[in-house]
Amino acid sequence: MFNKYKLLIKNFNLTYEEYKKIENEKKCYENPQSALISALTLLQKNRGWIDDNTISSVAKIFDVSISDVECLATFYSQIFRKAVGKHIIRYCDSIVCFITGYKDIENEIIRQLNIRPGQTTFDNRFTLLPVCCLGNCNKAPTIMIDDNVYNNLNFKDIKKLLEDYD
Structure with missing residues (x-):
C-alpha cells in the first residue's frame, strides 16, 4: 500500500x-x-x-x-505566491489606523528593516505586508507579526518589538 x-x-x-x-x-x-x-x-x-x-x-x-x-x-492575501521571510509583519492601513498614526509606524518599520511594503529583508528575517484591516479598529493602530497582534502602537514601540523576533 x-x-x-x-x-x-x-x-x-x-x-x-x-x-x-x-x-x-x-x-x-x-x-x-x-x-x-x-x-x-x-x-x-x-x-x-x-x-x-x-x-x-x-x-x-x-x-x-x-x-x-x-x-x-x-x-487570498494569506496565501503567499512568492518566498517570504521567517516572520510576516502585517500592518493595517485602513482609515482608522491612518487617523491613529499607522504612517509613523510604517515609516519606522521601513527605517528599521530597510525594506518597502511587499519586500523581504536581505537576511530573510521579515516580510512587510500592508493589509486593509486587521479587525482591531478600537485598538488602532495595529500590526500583526506572524500570529501575534500588537495594538495601540506608536513608532517608539517598533524597535523593541522587532528585536523580540530572531
Missing part, C-alpha cells in the same frame, strides 16, 4: 504526510473541492509559500484546473 502512495506522492510533488492530511481534509466536506483553501494553507505552513509546482499538485489532487487553484491562491 505504501508503494502505491509513494508513486502517487512523487507525481504530486508532496510528502506522504502532506498528501494524507489533504485527503483527510477532503473528507470533512460534502464537496471535496471545498478543502482547496485548507490544502493550500497546510502546504504553505510546511513549505513557507506556494510555488507553481504546488499549485499544479493541488489541481491534480482536487481534479480542477491549475487556473482555478491559481485564482484561489492569488485571491
Whole structure:
C-alpha cells in the first residue's frame, strides 16, 4: 500500500504526510473541492509559500484546473505566491489606523528593516505586508507579526518589538 502512495506522492510533488492530511481534509466536506483553501494553507505552513509546482499538485489532487487553484491562491492575501521571510509583519492601513498614526509606524518599520511594503529583508528575517484591516479598529493602530497582534502602537514601540523576533 505504501508503494502505491509513494508513486502517487512523487507525481504530486508532496510528502506522504502532506498528501494524507489533504485527503483527510477532503473528507470533512460534502464537496471535496471545498478543502482547496485548507490544502493550500497546510502546504504553505510546511513549505513557507506556494510555488507553481504546488499549485499544479493541488489541481491534480482536487481534479480542477491549475487556473482555478491559481485564482484561489492569488485571491487570498494569506496565501503567499512568492518566498517570504521567517516572520510576516502585517500592518493595517485602513482609515482608522491612518487617523491613529499607522504612517509613523510604517515609516519606522521601513527605517528599521530597510525594506518597502511587499519586500523581504536581505537576511530573510521579515516580510512587510500592508493589509486593509486587521479587525482591531478600537485598538488602532495595529500590526500583526506572524500570529501575534500588537495594538495601540506608536513608532517608539517598533524597535523593541522587532528585536523580540530572531
